Amino acid sequence: MTRASAGGTALAAEPILGLRNVSLHFDDGRTKALDGVDFAVDEGEFVAIAGPSGSGKSSLLNLIGALDVPSAGEIFFRGAAYSGNADLAAFRGRHIGFVFQSFHLIPTLTALENVMLPALGRSWSAAAQRRRAESLLADMGLRDRLHSSPTTLSGGERQRVAIARALINEPSLILADEPTGSLDSANAEQVLEFLVGLRAEKGLTVVMVTHDEGISARADRVIRMRDGRIERAGQPA
Amino acid sequence: MNLVSFALGNLRRRPARTALTLSAIALGIAAVVALTSIAWGFEASWQKANDARGTDLIVTRMASQNAMPSPFAAAPVREQLARYPHVQEVAGLLSEMLSVGEDNPPIFVFGWAYGSYLWEHLKLLDGRWPADRDEPAVLLGTLAAELLHKGVGDRIELEGRSFEVVGTFQSTALVENGAVLMTLDQAQAVTDKPGKVNVLNLKLDGQATEADARFVKEQVRKALPGYAAITSGELVSRNAVVRIAKAMSHVTILIAGLVGALIVFNTMLMSINERTREIGVLQALGWRRTTIMQLVICESLVLALAGGLVGIAVGVLIASGLEQAELMRGKIAAIYSVPFFLSVLGLSVVLGVGGGLYPAHRAARLSPAQALRHE
Incomplete structure (x- = not known):
């Protein structure tokens, strides 16, 4: 595994995430979305994954997020391989928070209910879920939008709801797939501030897929992908 | 949520x-x-109509599966049944669905043996019972009176014969409330089935046990080929309709x-x-x-x-x-x-x-x- 330094952030000895020779093939191996990817991410690191369309960024994020299983290689979370874990849903629910480009909020639920959604079916009491969701939305500056439908929220507000949703289960790893891709520059900056702030305030690790060189520049480390392989990894230019 | x-x-x-x-x-x-x-x-x-009359067993043709079993000559069977132990009364019943005038829907017409126990469960609301077995008189159930718009003193036409409505009655059974009731002899005459009944109703005495009822059923099976003594529930469940x-x-x-x-x-x-x-x-x-x-x-x-x-x-x-x-x-x-x-x-x-x-x-x-x- 290659590990680049994490610009200014104190790193724990054990990486939170490790990929060892990970490949993802489709069509009986004829299409190689990822081919021999090998890297590690430390606790509290902000890593940007950049690269042209079709380079394998989203496939890589799906594998890290346990949404897909690698065709070959292994993925480690705090030293334990999880790619063959039978209960990947429980793993995602416990350790990972997703933020998507197009928010993926449920239109029939309020902002508050959307935030509570990942906690549904967990052992927390409904009151505890609600209190935590309200607190997260307040942190996102949405205290007065708790009961609003996502359809009435601006793009920036929706993405902040999505970030609150990603945090409800207290994950240690935030995976964001082009989180500012659908936002204007002002809202994109605000959302980015929230995500970057998560590191500082909560010590969370953030792995973000982005096309935006401005965002990549603010990461601790940038992994540049091309044709399913890591082309370059290191501190932003 | x-x-x-x-x-x-x-x-x-x-x-x-x-x-x-x-x-x-x-x-x-x-x-x-x-x-x-x-x-x-x-x-x-x-079933409720049969039960309301207090009938213990019903004797009918074994093969008949109609809503109302096929008519048969009552006299020889009745005489045989009356000899069985614990049989207190044997009462014939003839039933037909007939039109009463052109504008009315078809209605059940029941003919019951005059003076038999079959009449006892009815509550006379108005008028009187038939004076004798040959009187061309009918009684109307409450619903029949309403449907036909007739009351005591009116006349109704059945199969070309005229009958005087001499009373109205109420029963606990809906089927009877919606029926025209006359004596068995009058029903046999109006349906042109002299001496015939659809069923013979058996009332057993107060000492009769279930074993006695089973004995009567067995006797009917042996002594009256082609006939069966059954309960009202069995009669209804055999009913093809x-x-x-x-x-x-x-x-x-x-x-x-x-x-x-x-x-x-x-x-x-x-x-x-x-x-x-x-x-x-x-x-x-x-x-x-x-x-x-x-x-x-x-x-x-x-x-x-x-x-x-x-x-x-x-x-x-x-x-x-x-x-x-x-x-x-x-x-x-x-x-x-x-x-x-x-x-x-x-x-x-x-x-x-x-x-x-x-x-x-x-x-x-x-x-x-x-x-x-x-x-």
Whole structure:
């Protein structure tokens, strides 16, 4: 595994995430979305994954997020391989928070209910879920939008709801797939501030897929992908 | 928020499709409720009429399966029956469905042996009983009087003969309240069946036990070939019309169940296909496959149960409408019970779960990454 330094952030000895020779093939191996990817991410690191369309960024994020299983290689979370874990849903629910480009909020639920959604079916009491969701939305500056439908929220507000949703289960790893891709520059900056702030305030690790060189520049480390392989990894230019 | 409220929200998202699915389920359930309650009501109406008269055993032709058994010559059989131990009384009954005037629906006309115990359970509301077995007089049940718009002192025409209405009565049996009653001799004359009856009603004395009743049945079987002594329940369950009605209700339950399950299946499958990406999001948020299955099953159950409840209400309305229809009035009272309604809701649950199971399984088996890529 290659590990680049994490610009200014104190790193724990054990990486939170490790990929060892990970490949993802489709069509009986004829299409190689990822081919021999090998890297590690430390606790509290902000890593940007950049690269042209079709380079394998989203496939890589799906594998890290346990949404897909690698065709070959292994993925480690705090030293334990999880790619063959039978209960990947429980793993995602416990350790990972997703933020998507197009928010993926449920239109029939309020902002508050959307935030509570990942906690549904967990052992927390409904009151505890609600209190935590309200607190997260307040942190996102949405205290007065708790009961609003996502359809009435601006793009920036929706993405902040999505970030609150990603945090409800207290994950240690935030995976964001082009989180500012659908936002204007002002809202994109605000959302980015929230995500970057998560590191500082909560010590969370953030792995973000982005096309935006401005965002990549603010990461601790940038992994540049091309044709399913890591082309370059290191501190932003 | 819980799984049920989330499921309700998902159903509200497509109100037209939800309403159409719910309506289709409701119609199927309504057909089940209406047909079954009428079929049971038909059976119960006849049994209640027999029971109300205090009859212990009914002697009829063994092969007859009609609603009212085929007529037979009463005298030789009656004499034989009267000799059996504990037989207190043997009373002949002849029944026919006849038109009373051109504008009225057909109505049951009962002829009962004059002076027999059959008359004792009736409550005379107005007028009097027939003066003798040969008097051309009739009594009308309360509902028959209402349907025919006749009362004491009026006359009615039956098969070209004129009868005076000498009284009105009330019975605990709907079938009798909707009937015209006359003496057996008059009924035999007006239907041109002299000396014949449909059944002979046996009343056993107060000391008779069930073993004595079984003995009489056995004696009839041995001594009167072609005849059978049966209880009113057995008579009704042999009735071909009752059996056809019940068979139709069973077929309706089967068809409604299958169609309902298919409708739920189709609706949920469409819904799952439309929400593939959303299911991927739920998986990404940590939802287990079992939770996703529970959500889909919950949606199909809500649909089916709501359809079941609406269907019960519509079915009761249809059955009430049938009861009040001119041709049916006074002949059938639909029967409902809490266990029946619970069974219908149980059927709704079965078709909800049955129809939702495969779509739920399919939703749960989706690959999260593929689901998120779904357009």
